[in-house]
Amino acid sequence: MDALALLEDHANGRIRLERVFRDREDFLAHDDDWLISRFRLPRALLLDLIAELSPILERPTHRNRAIPAHIKVLTALGFLATGSFQRELSDRSGISQPSLSAALPAVLDGIIQMTSRYIRFPYTVVEQANSKRQFAAMSGFPNVIGAIDCTHIAIRAPSENEFVYVNRKNVHTINVQIICDPSMVLTNLVARWPGSTHDSFILAHSGVGNRLQAGAGRDGWLLGDSGYPLRRWLLTPFPNPQSAEERRFNIAHGRARSVVERAIGLLKNRWRCLDASGGRLLYHPRKVCKIIRACGVLHNLALRDAIPLPPDLPPPQHVDPDPQPPPRHEEHQHGARLREEVMRRV
Known part of the structure; x- marks a missing residue:
């Protein structure tokens, strides 16, 4: 009882x-x-x-x-x-x-x-001079102040506006803009756009893009792939190189720009929640964007102190679609002339 x-x-x-x-x-x-x-x-x-x-x-x-x-x-x-x-x-x-x-x-x-302390774009003369010197030493390409690319972070299909998050590989993602220096340190990270957003649109609507368009790049430029339009501050490779000079330009351009691809690989390798091998991030897109931004700060923190990666990590699994050429009307005559001038100097 x-x-x-x-x-x-x-x-x-x-x-x-x-x-x-x-x-x-x-x-x-x-x-x-x-x-x-x-x-x-x-x-x-x-x-x-x-x-x-x-x-x-x-x-x-x-x-x-x-x-x-x-x-x-x-x-x-x-x-x-x-x-x-x-x-x-x-x-x-x-x-x-x-x-x-x-x-x-x-x-x-x-x-x-902590972002403002760890992720800073080189707008000053001294900062830009250092980036230009290091990029030239590693690639032979002059006056480079940064390399730019976008990468996709896989997410669970959200309940609202699900279709805008589907990228060209038919995967739900956040499209993240990355700019880095020659040491793979991130100097800009934009994480707020759904996967269907074009890379060039993200740059045009970013703080860095607006400031460079206003002249903050001085006499330096970013290097981007064919997914970006030519600008006086943004150089892309020749789409169909015809001459030996154009091919040399593309080789030097690719050697310098490849640093951003390595930076993205290192970011995802160190913080595996961002990589497809860790599965999709099962959170609301706003929370995913916070996760990405926090990982960007931690990436630079680890690079500052030369922290090694753990051994025997599995290789990253990318969900990035191939670059999509920008609309033809975005071609910039000044950028095209500048590319021709740089080609003769490389």
């Missing part, structure tokens, strides 16, 4: 079961190789990042088992680094999957707030 009464009290909610707290693994007790394999950063950088984000993440609470800031940061980085399902990551961290979901946006927002 006592047992039946106990069951009845429990069923009626008169008895509250004691909460069971799982042990949390002390991730920071591991060596740097282990930390880089899981979170892509060594202990020193992890501690710096945790210290910077702690004021944002450690809000006042009456809970006596509040999740510490370092657990939120490390669990979020584990997701960005591996693309693993949140339940697996939360189990390792000793927190529930709903708690991880609640913590992830705050960690992303905190990292994104």
Whole structure:
């Protein structure tokens, strides 16, 4: 009878079961190789990042088992680094999957707030001179201030405006603009356009594109593939090279521009949540864009300290369609003349 009464009290909610707290693994007790394999950063950088984000993440609470800031940061980085399902990551961290979901946006927002310090386009004379010198040394192409390309991040089909996210490979994606310097450091990242958006449209509606169009490029230029229109500040390869000079131009152009392709590969390789091998990102497009922007900041943070990639990572799986030529009316006569002049100098 006592047992039946106990069951009845429990069923009626008169008895509250004691909460069971799982042990949390002390991730920071591991060596740097282990930390880089899981979170892509060594202990020193992890501690710096945790210290910077702690004021944002450690809000006042009456809970006596509040999740510490370092657990939120490390669990979020584990997701960005591996693309693993949140339940697996939360189990390792000793927190529930709903708690991880609640913590992830705050960690992303905190990292994104660091963008102005880590992702900066070279508008000054000194910054541009450094980029020009390094690009010329690696490729023989003069006056280059950056290489530009777009890459697609696969997402789950959204419930609203689903069709605009379908790219030319029939995959739902976010189309992301990337500009980088000769060292694969990102100098611009635009993550807000659906997969059907043309690369040239994204550039024309970006802050960098508008400033370069207004003359901020000085006497330097970006290098882009055939998906972009010629501009006085943006040079593309000859579509059908006829002469030896045009072929030499295209070779030098491709050698310099290839750095952005390597930068995109490194970004997706380090932060596997962005790569198709990690599966599609199963979030609303706005949250996916935050994930991409946070990974861009972390990419530059890792490059600044020359953090190596973990060994034996599987090769990236790209979902990028081939470049789509811009509309013919976007050809720029000044850009065409400039390309001819540069061709004679290469």
